[in-house]
Amino acid sequence: MNILIWAIAIILLIYVLVVASSARLLIKPKRQKIWTNPRQDVGLDYEDVEFPAQDGVSIKGWFIPALQTPAATVIMVHGWPWNRIGTKADDILGDLPGSKPINLLPFTKALHERNYNVLMFDLRNHGESDAKIPLTSGWLEKRDLLGAIKYAKSRAEVDSNRIGTIGFSMGGNTVVFTLPHSTDIKAAAAVQPNTSAIFGQRYRADKFGPLDKLFGPAIEILYRLSGGPSTAFIQPAYEAAGARDIPVLYVQGTGDKWGSVDDVANMVASTPNAVEPLYPETDHRFGGYQYVVDNPDKVLTFFDKYLSK
Numbered sequence: 001m002n003i004l005i006w007a008i009a010i011i012l013l014i015y016v017l018v019v020a021s022s023a024r025l026l027i028k029p030k031r032q033k034i035w036t037n038p039r040q041d042v043g044l045d046y047e048d049v050e051f052p053a054q055d056g057v058s059i060k061g062w063f064i065p066a067l068q069t070p071a072a073t074v075i076m077v078h079g080w081p082w083n084r085i086g087t088k089a090d091d092i093l094g095d096l097p098g099s100k101p102i103n104l105l106p107f108t109k110a111l112h113e114r115n116y117n118v119l120m121f122d123l124r125n126h127g128e129s130d131a132k133i134p135l136t137s138g139w140l141e142k143r144d145l146l147g148a149i150k151y152a153k154s155r156a157e158v159d160s161n162r163i164g165t166i167g168f169s170m171g172g173n174t175v176v177f178t179l180p181h182s183t184d185i186k187a188a189a190a191v192q193p194n195t196s197a198i199f200g201q202r203y204r205a206d207k208f209g210p211l212d213k214l215f216g217p218a219i220e221i222l223y224r225l226s227g228g229p230s231t232a233f234i235q236p237a238y239e240a241a242g243a244r245d246i247p248v249l250y251v252q253g254t255g256d257k258w259g260s261v262d263d264v265a266n267m268v269a270s271t272p273n274a275v276e277p278l279y280p281e282t283d284h285r286f287g288g289y290q291y292v293v294d295n296p297d298k299v300l301t302f303f304d305k306y307l308s309k
Helices: 002-027 038-042 105-113 142-153 170-181 196-214 216-225 236-240 261-270 285-294 296-307
Strands: 047-052 058-064 071-077 117-121 158-168 185-191 248-251
Touching: 002 216, 038 105, 047 142, 058 142, 071 105, 071 142, 071 170, 071 296, 105 117, 105 285, 105 296, 117 142, 142 158, 142 170, 158 170, 158 296, 170 185, 170 236, 185 285, 185 296, 196 216, 236 261, 248 261, 248 285, 248 296, 285 296
Parallel strands: 071 117, 071 158, 158 185, 185 248
Antiparallel strands: 047 058, 058 117
């Protein structure tokens, strides 16, 4: 009997720890420190910048001027729970389990060499930006991107008629949620955006198998108690329908067990001016991000077409 009681207690403890850890990642993830910079990593001069989000949250980032200015500008939006550089994926207590390293700075360099200004920043609750919990998978984070657009327009180096943006994962969601609320975005790319409820279910199924349904409701309750909206409410495809005539490029890896090609295809179908999406063959979710880093011309050709003079 004592052995049975201890076994039940251990199982319950593991359950509570998994639920609490998962909820923490959704509400207030552990921050990744800035571990390098554009000059050190890819030889680019940069300026430390700070600006307010639309709702006043202080946002920090880097501005990397183009070779010749004024020039077109691309604003980069990172994923969850990354920072403006990407993710080192080396912290078992802070990273989403199963993550792999991603460095966005080589893609930044490719943009710079094509004569784009680049604005990179940390979303709220990430990196060096201020906190305002909980995370909302892009729904409220759009205020950070709207602040970034306003800041970019204030700079003499920026041609305010040629502003584009690219987002990765939650950053892709942020881009999609922002499109109906800005007439300044002239082209947008979303790399593996996702519907929160679909992503959560697929992630838990990948990690916990048939036990996944034991965790979802408890995680949702804790998230809602923190002030978060119902994850069923966070629907990028609905917002995509309000993107008007903004050209949007979607990228989604075929081997993504957490995200979904069908989910992204639904966003493509909802977007009035979606261009032909990219569905690279991958063996992991992070392969989709790495595809863009390793093949920058695929996205740069898109920006060149819609952000040229």
